[in-house]
Amino acid sequence: MSAPASGLAQIGKSVVVKGELSGSEDLYVDGQVEGSIALKANSLTVGPNGQVKASVDAKGVVVQGKLEGNIQASDRVELRKSAIVTGDISTQRISIEEGAYLKGKVDIHRADVK
Amino acid sequence: MSSVSQNFMKLFRGSSGSETVPEQASQKLTRRSSGLGELSRTWDSADALCVLDLGSTSANNIRFFTGKGHRIYSEDLLTASTDPELLTKDEQGNVVLDSRKFLADNLVYPAAHFDAVLCWNLPDYLDESLVKPVVGRLWSVLKPGGMLLAFFHTRDAGPDSPCHRFHIVGGDTLEMKKIVLRREARRGPTGAVHTAIDGFQLQRVFNNRHIENLFRDFASIKFFLARDNIREVLVVR
Numbered sequence: 001m002s003a004p005a006s007g008l009a010q011i012g013k014s015v016v017v018k019g020e021l022s023g024s025e026d027l028y029v030d031g032q033v034e035g036s037i038a039l040k041a042n043s044l045t046v047g048p049n050g051q052v053k054a055s056v057d058a059k060g061v062v063v064q065g066k067l068e069g070n071i072q073a074s075d076r077v078e079l080r081k082s083a084i085v086t087g088d089i090s091t092q093r094i095s096i097e098e099g100a101y102l103k104g105k106v107d108i109h110r111a112d113v114k
Numbered sequence: 115m116s117s118v119s120q121n122f123m124k125l126f127r128g129s130s131g132s133e134t135v136p137e138q139a140s141q142k143l144t145r146r147s148s149g150l151g152e153l154s155r156t157w158d159s160a161d162a163l164c165v166l167d168l169g170s171t172s173a174n175n176i177r178f179f180t181g182k183g184h185r186i187y188s189e190d191l192l193t194a195s196t197d198p199e200l201l202t203k204d205e206q207g208n209v210v211l212d213s214r215k216f217l218a219d220n221l222v223y224p225a226a227h228f229d230a231v232l233c234w235n236l237p238d239y240l241d242e243s244l245v246k247p248v249v250g251r252l253w254s255v256l257k258p259g260g261m262l263l264a265f266f267h268t269r270d271a272g273p274d275s276p277c278h279r280f281h282i283v284g285g286d287t288l289e290m291k292k293i294v295l296r297r298e299a300r301r302g303p304t305g306a307v308h309t310a311i312d313g314f315q316l317q318r319v320f321n322n323r324h325i326e327n328l329f330r331d332f333a334s335i336k337f338f339l340a341r342d343n344i345r346e347v348l349v350v351r
Contacts, residue, residue, distance in 0.1 A: 079171070096173035098279075098291070103194070103220075105187045108180035 013049040148338040149346035151286030163229040170279035213247040233264035271343035277314035
């Protein structure tokens with residue numbers, strides 16, 4: 001199980017956040033978040049204890065815990081084997097480990113050709 | 115004890131803790147599927163189809179369909195049916211699953227939304243109280259002319275036939291892997307915490323007449339008998 005890197009913004013497992021979360025650094029959530037998460041150029045990791053009920057807009061999203069809400073990722077989404085995701089996913093690339101649970105639509109969009 | 119409570123006891127029995135069953139417990143098998151081959155002709159010749167996969171979440175299947183420009187929805191109904199909150203009692207006091215609650219939480223899509231539904235072996239493992247309501251809902255979310263693929267065990271398969279997850283690896287080829295539930299602590303109906311230790315159990319064996327009855331609202335039904343004691347059924351709404 002991957003642990004958060006030091007220096008990473010973290011929401012610990014005893015923390016509950018309700019509202020809009022936005023930022024310009026990677027975020028690790030192992031607690032509860034309800035609302036919306038916007039990290040346009042950065043990544044969100046939902047840790048094994050994380051329980052997120054939010055729409056997520058980020059560059060990359062890694063889920064090890066529970067996420068309820070739509071995911072919009074400009075780069076990639078990774079669902080680890082312990083992930084439980086309910087919501088639609090729109091991303092360029094997706095990886096799903098055996099055992100992950102997903103309920104929702106998956107939309108893979110191609111990278112913009114310049 | 116009713117089949118529902120037996121099944122739940124099986125799911126929740128065991129020691130506490132949160133760990134995963136070793137990977138080697140699941141064995142990969144490859145099989146050809148005539149039903150899938152026939153469906154493939156549809157998704158090879160049409161654009162932007164809407165496909166619903168009711169098996170275990172599969173990265174292969176998502177890649178397969180999105181790579182062809184189709185939209186895929188994933189919904190693992192068998193896992194959803196193990197929600198302890200679905201347990202209720204019927205008029206005779208038997209423990210059953212609440213099909214209304216199940217359909218309020220699952221398979222919630224607009225009418226005539228999907229071009230194809232992949233049921234895999236869901237009807238054989240789904241609790242009796244959910245089978246007909248689920249097939250009824252699938253009829254309504256399929257477009258007229260839309261197709262549904264389901265697999266049914268024959269009696270020769272035996273009662274201990276394992277439940278598999280299905281990965282599409284080619285136009286008519288599937289990779290099957292036995293489903294081993296992860297050891298997940300859950301609070302059961304009595305409030306006690308239990309841990310899942312086993313896969314899903316075959317609930318029944320449908321004969322051809324049962325299958326025809328199950329899909330009687332559909333326009334047509336086609337059977338493909340495979341060598342591995344599986345009947346593949348392709349129905350058209």
